[in-house]
Structure formats: structure tokens, C-alpha cells
Amino acid sequence: MPTIFHETPATPRWQAWSLIAAFTLLTLALIGGSLQAWRNDGFTKTQTNGWDSFFHGAPMRALAEDLRGTPVADWLGARQRELGWLLLNDLGPRVKPGCEGWLFLGDELTVHANGNSNAMKRADIAKTVVEGLAARGTRVVITVVPDKTRIEADRLCSLRRPAVLDAGHVNWSAAMTALALPTVELEKPLQMVKDRVGAAYDRTDTHWSLDGAQAAAHAIAAHLRTQGFTPSPEVGFTLTRAPVAPRWGDLVRLAGLDQLPPHLRPAPDQVAVPQFETTASAEQVTSADALFGDDAAAQRVALVGSSYSRNAYFIDWLSQALRTDVGNLARDGGGFSHSMLDFLKQEARNDAPTPWLIWEIPERVLQEPLGADEQALSAQLQSLLRN
Secondary structure, three states: OOOOOOOOOOOOHHHHHHHHHHHHHHHHHHHHHHHHHHHHHOOHHHHHHOOOOHHHOHHHHHHHHHHOOOHHHHHHHHHHHHHHHHHHOOOOOOEEEOOOOOEEEHHHHOOOOOHHHHHHHHHHHHHHHHHHHHHHOOEEEEEEEOOHHHHOHHHOOOOOOOHHHHHHHHHHHHHHHHOOOOEEEOHHHHHHHHHHHOOOEOOOOOOEOHHHHHHHHHHHHHHHHHOOOOOOOOOOEEEEEOOOEEEOOHHHHHOOOOOOOHHHOOOOEEEOOEEEEEOOOOOOOOOHHHHOOOOOOOOOEEEEOOHHHHOOOHHHHHHHHHOOOEEEOOOOOOOOOHHHHHHHHHHOOOOOOOOEEEEEEEHHHOOOOOOHHHHHHHHHHHHHHHO
């Protein structure tokens, strides 16, 4: 029988040229990234590591570190994250998917070693700060923002929130009571919002929704009034709302999907952005200097905290509820101590103490390992009290 040979079908010309083009682009990208990294620091990590631990991949990790942060690496990283979402519904290492398009921050599900001990140390630090500022004439009110994964637990689906995290919240609340520290609990107001409108946090954002932020602000303002706060100077506010429009929260950005066309991103939240205007006369409206100034007659209010105080118009809701302007020293990543440290440094430049201070703390940071700023708080407070 004659041998029959089957010819392998030729690869279409367009596929071959596409492969060549892709390989060429990747090669040029590697060369471009290498040149950029060389200009930045001369491949210091690669040179330092050399061939050490070659069989454990150390040289390649050092090279990757040198290349990371270059425009080419950033571009390739962004495209990789987008492809992971489009092909595999992968949101990256820090964003976790819940039910029906709900997104959650993975940090809220992280169990830290010695977490309860870390939280109790922070409670002791808080007592030192509160008592020290009280001796100088500043009344501090502490409020902890509950984790989104706890308030919106019914949207977690396959995600699991470790029970030890909820126990940690209970322990913190008990410590606040035992130490007689002034606190405002926000869980009940946020649960009431959830019962009324269906959610207290935005679906695609780490932070509370507009309704959640408003409820938290009203709870804090109500507590301050029970402690004797009266607005001075008093400022009125009018509120209008823009039409409802789609909005993608910070979890979409954290997943690296904010550059995709809108129809390819996770479904957005629908938000009616509020617009606040003061109704006080020009003589009544306080300036930035007055908020942190030396006017002893003014019942100035300051706020320290995290990105929760910088999102969902929380500072505006709080100012409206208190009927006075609030000086906002909160900052993104403020955690437990960063923003408070800023406040202590600013107070050292003022002759008169700020009468009222609201200290907002995200629940998820309480059990994190303590850092340098926690240690710096005590030294900065002692320096302030000596002035």
C-alpha cells in the first residue's frame, strides 16, 4: 500500500504576522522599560542581588522590582488586570466579589496575628490621647466605622468573614466602656439605613453610601449635643441634589478596571450627588484660619480620621447636622493615628485649644500591627502639653 502523507495546513498569513507583531512589541516594551529603569536607579536591586539564590528565583524578582513602576510596566500591568477581569472575572488580590455585583475590600477579611492584643494597645493609646487633650481643653469623641463586610454581610455570598473579626469589634467596644472613653456607636444607625433603603454602603466602593454617611453624621452630632455642644458661630446649609448618575467606586479603581469602557466594568452605583450651600451671612461664615485659630469664643469642631471622612460628603453632612463648619484633617489612609498625629502637630501651633474633636477610626485597622505613628502619638502629645 502506498504511504499517504497528510500535509499540515499552512498557518494563515495574518496569524503569523500578528504573532510577529506581538513578539516585536513585547520585545520593544522590555527594552523601553529597561532603559527607563536604568535611568531611574541603574538596576540597583538587580546589581545588589546578583546571582544569589538563583534557583529560588531571586535574580528575576530583583529584576522585576527594578522594572516595576516604569511606564511600560504600568501599562502592561493595567492590561493584565483588565484581561483577568474580562476572561476570568478576576478582580485582583485586594478586591473580593460578593453577590450581584457587590465588591468588598479584602483587607476587611484579613485576620492579623495578635489582632486582639493590638486593638487593646490602641485602646490604651486612645485613653492617653483623650485624657491628655482633655487636660488642655479639648473634648474628644471616638467613633469607629463598621466594616462594610459586617454591615452588608448578606451580600458576601461565597466570601467568609472570620468570626474572630466580629469578636474583635465586641472586645473593642467593651474596652471603650471599661476605660470610660466617649464613643459614638455607628452600627445601629447604619443598620437602620440598611433596613430603610436596602444598603448603607455603596456596592462598588469601600465606603459608606450617601445615606450611610448622613446617618453617621446625625448620630455623631446628636451625641455632641448631649455633651453640651452648641454651634458658635452657627451656620445654616441648604441642600440640593443633582440627577441620579452612574458612579464607579474606589474598588473598581483598586481592581485596575477604571480605564475600561463603561460597559465592560462592573456595574456602577447610581448616585444623586448632593450640593451644599451655606445660608449664613459673610460675617458668620468661618474661614480656614478661624476653624483652627485662637478665637476662644468659637465652639470650633475638628475632625480627624480616614478616607471615610473624605467620601460620601460626610464632612458636609456633619457640618449640616452640627450647624457649623467642621475643620477636616482626615486623610486617605489615615488609619488609627496618622491624622491624629497631624492634629497634635497643628494644635502645637495654636495658642487656644480646639474645643471639640471627633476621632473617626475604621474598624479594620484596629487589629493591624502597630506602626511608628502610634509610638509617635505619645511623644507628640507630651510635647503639646509642655507648651
